Every structure is written in C-alpha cells, then in structure tokens.
Amino acid sequence: MTAKGEHGDRASTICRAIRRAILERALSPGDKLPEDQLGERFGVSRTIARHALGQLASEGLVELRRNRIAVVATPSFEEARDEFDIRIELERLVVRALCGRLSPRQVEELNAHTLEEERARDGSEVVSLRLATEFHVRLAEMTGKPTLLRYVRETAYRSCLSLSTFGRPHSSDCAIAEHREVIDALVAGDEKRAMNVMAGHLDQVARRALLQAPEPRGDLMDILAPYAIPNAPSPRRTKRRT
Amino acid sequence: MTAKGEHGDRASTICRAIRRAILERALSPGDKLPEDQLGERFGVSRTIARHALGQLASEGLVELRRNRIAVVATPSFEEARDEFDIRIELERLVVRALCGRLSPRQVEELNAHTLEEERARDGSEVVSLRLATEFHVRLAEMTGKPTLLRYVRETAYRSCLSLSTFGRPHSSDCAIAEHREVIDALVAGDEKRAMNVMAGHLDQVARRALLQAPEPRGDLMDILAPYAIPNAPSPRRTKRRT
DNA sequence: TGGGATTTGTTCGTATGTATT
DNA sequence: GAATACATACGAACAAATCCC
Numbered sequence: 131m132t133a134k135g136e137h138g139d140r141a142s143t144i145c146r147a148i149r150r151a152i153l154e155r156a157l158s159p160g161d162k163l164p165e166d167q168l169g170e171r172f173g174v175s176r177t178i179a180r181h182a183l184g185q186l187a188s189e190g191l192v193e194l195r196r197n198r199i200a201v202v203a204t205p206s207f208e209e210a211r212d213e214f215d216i217r218i219e220l221e222r223l224v225v226r227a228l229c230g231r232l233s234p235r236q237v238e239e240l241n242a243h244t245l246e247e248e249r250a251r252d253g254s255e256v257v258s259l260r261l262a263t264e265f266h267v268r269l270a271e272m273t274g275k276p277t278l279l280r281y282v283r284e285t286a287y288r289s290c291l292s293l294s295t296f297g298r299p300h301s302s303d304c305a306i307a308e309h310r311e312v313i314d315a316l317v318a319g320d321e322k323r324a325m326n327v328m329a330g331h332l333d334q335v336a337r338r339a340l341l342q343a344p345e346p347r348g349d350l351m352d353i354l355a356p357y358a359i360p361n362a363p364s365p366r367r368t369k370r371r372t
Numbered sequence: 373m374t375a376k377g378e379h380g381d382r383a384s385t386i387c388r389a390i391r392r393a394i395l396e397r398a399l400s401p402g403d404k405l406p407e408d409q410l411g412e413r414f415g416v417s418r419t420i421a422r423h424a425l426g427q428l429a430s431e432g433l434v435e436l437r438r439n440r441i442a443v444v445a446t447p448s449f450e451e452a453r454d455e456f457d458i459r460i461e462l463e464r465l466v467v468r469a470l471c472g473r474l475s476p477r478q479v480e481e482l483n484a485h486t487l488e489e490e491r492a493r494d495g496s497e498v499v500s501l502r503l504a505t506e507f508h509v510r511l512a513e514m515t516g517k518p519t520l521l522r523y524v525r526e527t528a529y530r531s532c533l534s535l536s537t538f539g540r541p542h543s544s545d546c547a548i549a550e551h552r553e554v555i556d557a558l559v560a561g562d563e564k565r566a567m568n569v570m571a572g573h574l575d576q577v578a579r580r581a582l583l584q585a586p587e588p589r590g591d592l593m594d595i596l597a598p599y600a601i602p603n604a605p606s607p608r609r610t611k612r613r614t
Numbered sequence: 615t616g617g618g619a620t621t622t623g624t625t626c627g628t629a630t631g632t633a634t635t
Numbered sequence: 636g637a638a639t640a641c642a643t644a645c646g647a648a649c650a651a652a653t654c655c656c
Contacts (some may be wrong), residue, residue: 139438139644164621175646180622181426188430190519196381197622197652212517219461275454277432277530281523288519381623406642417625418643439631439643 141181144172148182152191152202153263153287154256155294159204163192189284191291203291207340210292214336217285218329221266224282225312225328227273230319236272240313243268247306256294262305263290269312289335297339305335383423386414390424394433394444395505395529396498397536401446405434431526433533445533449582452534456578459527460571463508466524467554467570469515472561478514482555485510489548498536504547505532511554531577539581547577 148168151157168179183200186192192200205213232240247261263286270282308331315324390410393399410421425442428434434442447455474482489503505528512524550573557566 166621176622177645184423184426185430188427190522199621199653209518213519215465216462216520216523219465220458223457223461276451277455277527278458280432281458285519408642419624419626422643441632441642 139178139181140174141178141185144168144174144178144182145185147172148186149189149191149287150260153260153290153294157202159202159291159295161202163200163202165200190288203288205288205292205295207296210289210296210340211336213285213288213292214332214340217282217289218332220278220282220285221269221328221332222325223278224266224270224273225316225324226321227275227278228269229316229321229324232272232316237313237317240265240268244306244309244313247309251306259290259293262309263287265309293335293339305331308334381420381423382416383420383427386410386416386420386424387427389414390428391431391433391529392502395502395532395536399444401444401533401537403444405442405444407442432530445530447530447534447537449538452531452538453578453582455527455530455534456574456582459524459531460574462520462524462527463511463570463574464567465520466508466512466515467558467566468563469517469520470511471558471563471566474514474558479555479559482507482510486548486551486555489551493548500547501532501535504551505529507551535577535581547573550576 148157148163157163163183165176165179165183168182169176172179183192183194187194187200191203193203194200243261243265247258247265250257250261266286267279267283270279270286273279308327311327312324312331315327318324390399390405399405405425407418407421407425410424411418414421425434425436429436429442433445435445436442485503485507489500489507492499492503508528509521509525512521512528515521550569553569554566554573557569560566
C-alpha cells in the first residue's frame with residue numbers, strides 16, 4: 131500500500147505527520163527539527179525520530195547535515211523552477227499512462243476530489259494548496275507505476291513547499307477549473323490534449339507563483355558593493371563552507 | 373559534493389560499495405543483505421550497515437520489508453520499461469539544460485569518458501555497462517540541478533540493474549557511438565537534435581535489451597488454465613498479498 | 615576566546631518477530 | 636506443529652561535535 135521505500139513502521143507515521151506540518155506551513159523552511167524534541171512530541175525514542183528524518187531527507191523535504199540539527203528544506207528560487215520543469219515532464223507521463231484508461235470508479239474519485247477542493251475554496255489557503263497537491267498525487271497513484279508515483283509525489287511536495295515560500299495567494303479558482311479540464315481530457319481519451327492541458331496547468335501554477343518574483347539573488351558581497359568605503363582595503367572573499 | 377540526502381558519513385561509503393557490487397552483478401536481484409554480515413564485511417557495526425541499507429532502499433536498489441532481511445531489488449519487466457520512459461524525459465531535460473553551455477573543460481571530460489568506454493570494450497561486459505551508466509550520470513552532474521541529478525542517477529542505476537536482469541549482450545559499440553553523437557549535438561548547440569539523439573539513444577538501449585523479451589508474464593492461474601481438470605470445482609482466486 | 619549545555623553519532627543489549635528443522 | 640536459531644526493531648548510554656552565552 132505504501133511506497134516501496136517506507137518501512138511500514140512507526141517512523142513512517144511520524145514522517146507523515148511532519149510532512150503534513152511542512153506542507154501546511156506549520157513548519158517553515160529553515161525551522162529546526164531536533165531528534166529529541168520530535169521523539170518527545172510523538173512519544174517515541176530518538177531512533178525512530180531519526181529514521182523519520184532520514185526518510186524526509188530522502189524526499190528532499192528536510193536537510194541533514196552532519197552533526198547538525200536537521201532543518202526544513204529551504205528551496206532556492208532556481209531549484210523551485212527546476213522542480214517544476216521536472217514535474218511537468220513527469221506528469222505528462224502520468225497523463226499519457228492514464229488517458230482513456232480511467233475506470234468509472236477512478237473518475238468518480240477524481241470528481242469527488244475536485245468537489246472537496248471547491249468546498250475548501252473559502253477556507254484556509256494552506257488547505258487549498260494541500261488539496262491541489264494531493265490531486266496530482268492521486269493521479270500518479272492511479273498509474274500503478276511505483277517509480278513514477280514516487281517522483282511525482284516528491285516533486286509535488288517540494289513544489290508545495292516552494293509555493294509556500296515564494297508564491298502569492300495561489301488563486302485556487304483557476305486551479306480547480308484546470309483540474310476539471312484534465313479529468314475531462316483524460317476521460318475523452320484525447321492524449322495530446324490531456325498532456326497539453328496538464329503541462330499548461332502546471333506551467334500556469336509555476337508562472338503565477340514564481341515568475342513574477344525574480345528574486346534579487348542576493349549575494350552579500352554584491353549587495354554591499356555600492357556601499358564600499360572609499361580608501362578602505364579592497365574586499366576579499368573568504369572561503370565559504372557549503 | 374555528495375547528494376543532499378547523503379549523510380556524508382561512513383554509511384555512504386558502504387552504500388557506494390554495495391551499489392557498485394549490485395551494478396556489476398556481483399550481487400543479483402533477490403540476494404539477501406543481512407545487516408550483521410554487511411557490518412562484519414566492512415568492519416562497521418550493524419547501525420552503519422542499517423543506514424546504508426536505508427539509503428539504498430530510498431534509491432530503489434534494495435527492498436526493505438519489516439522484520440525481514442533486506443534483499444537486492446527485483447525489478448519487474450514492466451517496471452524496467454516504465455523506468456526507461458521516465459529516464460528518457462529526465463535526460464531530455466539534462467540535454468536541454470546543457471545544450472550549448474558546456475565548458476571546454478566539460479567537453480574534454482566527456483570525451484575522456486568515451487575513450488575510457490572504448491578502452492573497456494574488449495574487457496568485461498559489466499564494466500562496459502557501468503561506464504555507459506556513468507556517462508549519463510556525468511551529464512546530469514554537469515547541469516548543477518540537484519533534483520534532476522538525483523532522479524537521473526537513480527533511474528540510471530535501476531536501469532542498469534534491469535539490464536543486468538533482462539538484457540542481452542548490450543552491444544556496446546553502438547552505445548559508444550551514440551554517446552559521441554550526444555556530445556557533438558550538445559557542443560553544436562542544436563537543442564532539438566541533441567534531445568532527439570539522446571531520446572533515441574535511450575530508446576535504442578531499452579529496445580535492444582527489453583523489447584525482445586516480452587516475458588510471458590506468468591500468472592500461475594493463467595498458466596495452469598489449459599490443464600484444468602474436468603468436472604472439478606471452478607478455480608477461485610485467492611487474495612494475494614502484494 | 616572559552617567553557618558549559620545541547621545535540622548528534624555510534625555501540626550494544628534486550629525484546630520481538632521470522633524461518634527452519 | 637513446536638522448538639530452536641537467527642535477524643531485525645528499538646532503546647539506553649557513552650563519546651564527540653556543535654552551539655551559545
């Protein structure tokens with residue numbers, strides 16, 4: 131039932147809890163995740179918390195650095211854009227695999243999901259974003275292709291994180307309409323159209339969220355260049371540990 | 373230097389060793405990997421071996437089942453084919469990111485790699501296959517895009533595993549020539565051609581290895597259908613745990 | 615700069631679950 | 636089918652690195 135890589139044990143439960151907290155912005159990029167506190171919070175030992183962090187790290191949602199406290203991943207602007215490029219291609223594959231092959235039951239499930247999105251439209255922003263993300267994961271699940279599912283899931287989650295970081299209000303109206311369009315095209319069995327609709331949808335999401343914020347790419351040395359002090363020793367870059 | 377998810381510690385070293393053993397078919401799909409023995413073999417405790425197995429599981433090279441000995445992953449025929457579909461799209465992205473942007477130094481490195489492939493042509497089959505796989509990983513590394521690199525690396529490794537399982541002799545001659553063609557197109561800066569060459573190359577590899585072995589997809593019930601006993605109760609499928 | 619508190623890295627013992635005779 | 640052998644799951648404790656005042 132769960133993805134191949136998961137242990138099926140308690141760590142996965144904690145994993146899901148933390149993941150959800152990240153996706154709903156209860157945890158922000160850069161927030162610390164000490165093993166002790168996690169263990170205490172969820173009533174497990176450090177070993178389990180540690181495993182959960184390992185899982186999340188392999189998904190790219192948290193960053194693990196040796197001898198340092200784990201932190202929620204901080205996707206850069208470029209990474210966010212690259213992530214969407216990958217996602218678009220992966221989800222085109224999803225659509226291709228699903229086109230004209232959805233069972234009535236699956237169609238019903240997808241429609242139910244858009245209805246739920248509809249209902250959540252006036253609710254909290256983060257819930258809408260989570261539901262929108264889950265729609266794409268649902269589709270990937272229906273392909274029955276484990277690797278494709280894993281990658282779509284991971285890129286979708288990370289996109290969600292990036293959107294929380296860089297995105298603006300997300301205007302979920304369009305998103306829901308676009309989701310419906312995808313379903314329609316899939317049911318109609320028009321592969322070309324379905325793939326284009328999906329790609330267009332994702333590109334729209336990325337544009338709405340990312341393109342309008344080119345981000346200064348602030349390197350401290352460059353930012354401070356105009357403020358250089360006359361007659362001072364010329365600035366000298368120090369080694370920066372990555 | 374290493375991928376984000378890796379702990380940079382001893383576990384990664386063991387990880388690489390096991391990975392290489394799998395890719396070079398010293399370990400075959402289904403082979404058991406007990407923590408104790410791994411630890412003893414590499415002179416580390418079970419904890420470290422355990423971590424390494426976790427890493428490899430997250431890459432899809434080993435399978436972890438609760439309370440059971442870890443085993444080398446056993447990709448099915450469909451999974452192998454799906455993996456290639458994903459790989460083709462990912463590597464098209466690699467090519468797109470690299471086209472016309474390779475530094476002289478990088479071109480030189482790639483050429484050196486094909487020379488090494490050339491030299492290994494009369495050597496052992498598995499070394500050729502590993503080198504061919506590493507060529508693609510090298511390219512992905514040059515994009516500087518962490519997620520793309522991770523996914524290409526993983527799919528390439530798993531493809532390598534599938535090829536070891538299902539593939540026939542691999543005729544490395546064509547592969548080397550095709551690698552050169554990819555480099556040429558990248559240097560020439562012809563994006564459309566470069567992407568097509570790469571996609572064609574991967575499709576060729578997949579076809580050579582996989583398509584010619586449709587695999588009976590043996591479901592026991594179907595196989596035994598012609599041997600049904602007259603006047604016996606009609607067969608009834610039992611639940612199968614996945 | 616230094617030192618104490620905190621946090622991670624690792625080992626190993628015990629409990630629990632699985633396979634095999 | 637039960638008992639034995641064996642492997643993993645988990646946790647407590649110690650060592651080493653890091654953080655922060």
